[in-house]
Amino acid sequence: MTLVKTQIGRRAFIKNTSLAGGGLVLGFSFFNACKPKEAEALAVELEMPKEWFEINGYLKIGDNGVVTIMSPNPEIGQNVRTSMPMIVADELEIDWSNVVVEQAPLNTNLYSWQVAGGSRSISSSWQNLRMAGATARQMLKEAAAQAWQVPVGEITAKAGVLTHEVTGKTAGYGEMASAASQMEVPEEIELKETSEFSIIGTSRKNVDGKKITTGKPLYGIDVQREGMLIAGLVHPPAFGKRLKSFDAEAAKQMPGIRDVFSIKLYDEDFDKMAFHFTAFNEVVVVVGESTWQVFQAKKAINIEWEDAPEATQHLTLFGNKMEMKHPAGMENSEQHTDKLKKMMSGKGNVARRDGNPEEAFEKAAKIIERSYSCPFLAHNTMEPMNFFANVTEDHAELLGPTQTPEWMEPAVAERLGLPLEKVDIQMTRQGGGFGRRLYGHFMVEVAAISQRMKAPVKLMYTREDDMSQGIYRPSYYATYRAAFDAENNLIGFHVKAGGVPESPLFANRFPAGAIDNYLAEDFTVDTNITTGAFRAPRSNFIAGAEQSFLDEVAEELGKDPIDFRLELLKRAQENPVGDATANDYDAARYAGVLELVREKSNWGQDQPGVHRGVSAYFCHQSYVAQVLDIVMENNEPVVQKVTSAIDCGIVVNPDAATNMAEGGVVDGIGHAMYSGLTFNNGTPDQQNFDRYRLIRNREAPKAIETHFVQNTIDPTGMGEPPFPPIMGALANALYKASGRRYYHQPFITDRVFKG
Amino acid sequence: MATFNLNINGKTQTVDVDPSTPILWVLRDHLNLVGTKYGCGIAQCGACTVHLDGSATRSCMLPVSSVGNSKITTIEGLSENGDHPVQKAWLEVDVPQCGYCQAGQIMTASALLEKNPNPNDEEIEMAMNGNICRCGTYLRIRKAVKLAASKAS
Known part of the structure; x- marks a missing residue:
């Protein structure tokens, strides 16, 4: 046991605050749409208690010993709704089969970091979740000690049962729940040793599995309310355009249509957070009785658009002021490429410089230089953007899929003219996130629409709306150079990377610190196309580029690609170049995943016809190495197998983490190989899945093996890290299979494959 | 607007809607059966898959006026208690990540097994290729289809 003070997040553990802001009001969810009996039967197959006793903001215990655990974070498919409550349950010492999980609403009094972003759900709440369970366990013990008049230290808690061995007394948690709920919150509690975990580290099935497989309402799009109207919106057809005027007379006459109007999202002077970002501040709105009627009416509005002037957006990101310049005009992908190339040939901003890279390249006997690029991507969550709002004169209720409820709440409150405490936000399960739902402009949109209509409203984007009004993954471009001396030693390394509108460079990541003469530079190109975070931002390109280039360097040196990386990591660990504290990776853990993947993939034991590529990357505090095997069939590459080795510290729910790792591999292969969003006159060429290609079942690897490094380090990121490196492993294996290097994503457009 | 009598999940349902309205x-x-999902509206992603007289069909491009007396089965009607072999296999393999596409995947898989109880790997991939899973659970989908086939046979 480890003693810890309960101060972190202590507010959450003090009983009465939890009710502030509608914290734990049961039944206040869209299951109201179901018959109560049905809803209950669906929620759990457990017998429900007659009475619940709230122990703290994370959990309540029923008189029959059933425990409800709140899952605070948005569930976008990363499994937090299962894995976060597992952490609470483990410290509480309760059988997982006696646990009911509920989605917590946004409550900044109770919870911290209610965000699905940065792969931080588990790591940022790890301590709080453990304390929530451990605090309750301690309060139950104290209740039993009082009831039995024995010292609390003699009471043990195991699997929902309190025991006093000396007297032989036992009681279920349910029996002590009422008394425990009256106990003072302990000043100090004991956390389990990692060796004592009984739920953490064991695979538990998705708590929503049954509802998902039987089609029960779970997602934002499934929300239904009495008197609810449907809203759709029409945005400018191109970036660089804005609304001039519209004529909606015909649309208003269509059956079921209640109103057509335009809304402005934000006032010019609104102090925007980066996540308030939106592509189009003014849109035309159609409100009607049913989705199909609204979708049809959208097409019947005559709208005149005009050119938008150049603009500068002032945004705040975690306290830092940012300025984004949006030039006027309609942009093309070809122009972006030209501008990136022009910037590449100019002077970049030096982000890190070790030794004397200029001299190293000057005296080099040989230099290799390679350039890499990738297009914009749309997130394409399978559930398009949507949200529900019911705004009355003095209150706003919002319900739906968002990755950032806390950060959107001020924007909604500001737009409605309501104080923050009058805005309640609840989260549904979400049909994917990938970063798109970090930008919750649709919440402000639906709130403004509901306020105007004085009715509950669900805003629905079509797939085309979703894909053509994105907050896209930027387009990136990077050039790598390596200098070799006459004895073929690597003596210099230069990376220069830029993008539209941000650079993908991480100057202090590997191989920084491992090469004597190192130069990292970056640059940016302004755009009026909205971009933002996409699963593993920036890493999702630079990892593949860097790992492909290192493969070429290893080949140039005549070294095995894993041995070569391990040599560099050894150097970074034992005798780092430059400021060692600046390196944001742990060379030993980095090497650890490479060694593990070497072992598990039987690296070095070549099989005829199997072409292998390796890659390893660090991001979101985790380390992932992957080996990808290709066989050629009819001149087409078939990914036969991927072996992943992952170090993300303690793995809370191994099978769910494995699922995520498999998904990351498929997602990474898919985007590197097939996907891209291009622009012509400010309009995306791809607006639905007929032209936007996503990886499909037949294109996924035939097998994926996932191995985790076993350690007792507190959990680090898991949702994003398996995604970026696979792109490098794919490119490297394609080279082995086809004899050709792949530099430009999506690889499928680069050439015809030949074995 | 027009009135349509539809055979859905073994029951006759009457709706008064525009004839062009897709079954989705x-x-x-109109029927509060929200298990069938909207993904693209152009029959490219498979999220809206239902059974039309037993065949996997994209409901997003299927006008209500075109179905006549055909029997429609949705994910809600696939089994009484969510215990169809495909649903059970999906739970056993713990397929879903976000879960949004999975009702459509299950409807495609169950229609496949109805016609071909023992599909090989190639047949499974071919049959499931029209259903996009953005989370990338394709390997688990294949595994669950195989498991369901083995349990049913």
Whole structure:
């Protein structure tokens, strides 16, 4: 046991605050749409208690010993709704089969970091979740000690049962729940040793599995309310355009249509957070009785658009002021490429410089230089953007899929003219996130629409709306150079990377610190196309580029690609170049995943016809190495197998983490190989899945093996890290299979494959 | 607007909607059967898959006026208690990540097994290729289809 003070997040553990802001009001969810009996039967197959006793903001215990655990974070498919409550349950010492999980609403009094972003759900709440369970366990013990008049230290808690061995007394948690709920919150509690975990580290099935497989309402799009109207919106057809005027007379006459109007999202002077970002501040709105009627009416509005002037957006990101310049005009992908190339040939901003890279390249006997690029991507969550709002004169209720409820709440409150405490936000399960739902402009949109209509409203984007009004993954471009001396030693390394509108460079990541003469530079190109975070931002390109280039360097040196990386990591660990504290990776853990993947993939034991590529990357505090095997069939590459080795510290729910790792591999292969969003006159060429290609079942690897490094380090990121490196492993294996290097994503457009 | 009598999940349902309304929106907006999902509206992603007389069909481009007396089965009607072999296999393999596409995947898989109880790997991939899973659970989908086939046979 480890003693810890309960101060972190202590507010959450003090009983009465939890009710502030509608914290734990049961039944206040869209299951109201179901018959109560049905809803209950669906929620759990457990017998429900007659009475619940709230122990703290994370959990309540029923008189029959059933425990409800709140899952605070948005569930976008990363499994937090299962894995976060597992952490609470483990410290509480309760059988997982006696646990009911509920989605917590946004409550900044109770919870911290209610965000699905940065792969931080588990790591940022790890301590709080453990304390929530451990605090309750301690309060139950104290209740039993009082009831039995024995010292609390003699009471043990195991699997929902309190025991006093000396007297032989036992009681279920349910029996002590009422008394425990009256106990003072302990000043100090004991956390389990990692060796004592009984739920953490064991695979538990998705708590929503049954509802998902039987089609029960779970997602934002499934929300239904009495008197609810449907809203759709029409945005400018191109970036660089804005609304001039519209004529909606015909649309208003269509059956079921209640109103057509335009809304402005934000006032010019609104102090925007980066996540308030939106592509189009003014849109035309159609409100009607049913989705199909609204979708049809959208097409019947005559709208005149005009050119938008150049603009500068002032945004705040975690306290830092940012300025984004949006030039006027309609942009093309070809122009972006030209501008990136022009910037590449100019002077970049030096982000890190070790030794004397200029001299190293000057005296080099040989230099290799390679350039890499990738297009914009749309997130394409399978559930398009949507949200529900019911705004009355003095209150706003919002319900739906968002990755950032806390950060959107001020924007909604500001737009409605309501104080923050009058805005309640609840989260549904979400049909994917990938970063798109970090930008919750649709919440402000639906709130403004509901306020105007004085009715509950669900805003629905079509797939085309979703894909053509994105907050896209930027387009990136990077050039790598390596200098070799006459004895073929690597003596210099230069990376220069830029993008539209941000650079993908991480100057202090590997191989920084491992090469004597190192130069990292970056640059940016302004755009009026909205971009933002996409699963593993920036890493999702630079990892593949860097790992492909290192493969070429290893080949140039005549070294095995894993041995070569391990040599560099050894150097970074034992005798780092430059400021060692600046390196944001742990060379030993980095090497650890490479060694593990070497072992598990039987690296070095070549099989005829199997072409292998390796890659390893660090991001979101985790380390992932992957080996990808290709066989050629009819001149087409078939990914036969991927072996992943992952170090993300303690793995809370191994099978769910494995699922995520498999998904990351498929997602990474898919985007590197097939996907891209291009622009012509400010309009995306791809607006639905007929032209936007996503990886499909037949294109996924035939097998994926996932191995985790076993350690007792507190959990680090898991949702994003398996995604970026696979792109490098794919490119490297394609080279082995086809004899050709792949530099430009999506690889499928680069050439015809030949074995 | 027009009145249609539809055979859905073994029951006759009467709706009064525009004849062009796709079955997807009839199910979701008018019959409160929201398990069938909207993904693309152009029959490219498979999220809206239902059974039309036993065949996997994209409901997003299927006008209500075109179905006549055909039997429609949705994810809600696939089994009484969510215990169809495909649903059970999906739970056992713990397929879903976000879960949004999975009702459509299950409807495609169950229609496949109805016609071909023992599909090989190639047949499974071919049959499931029209259903996009953005989370990338394709390997688990294949595994669950195989498991369901083995349990049913």
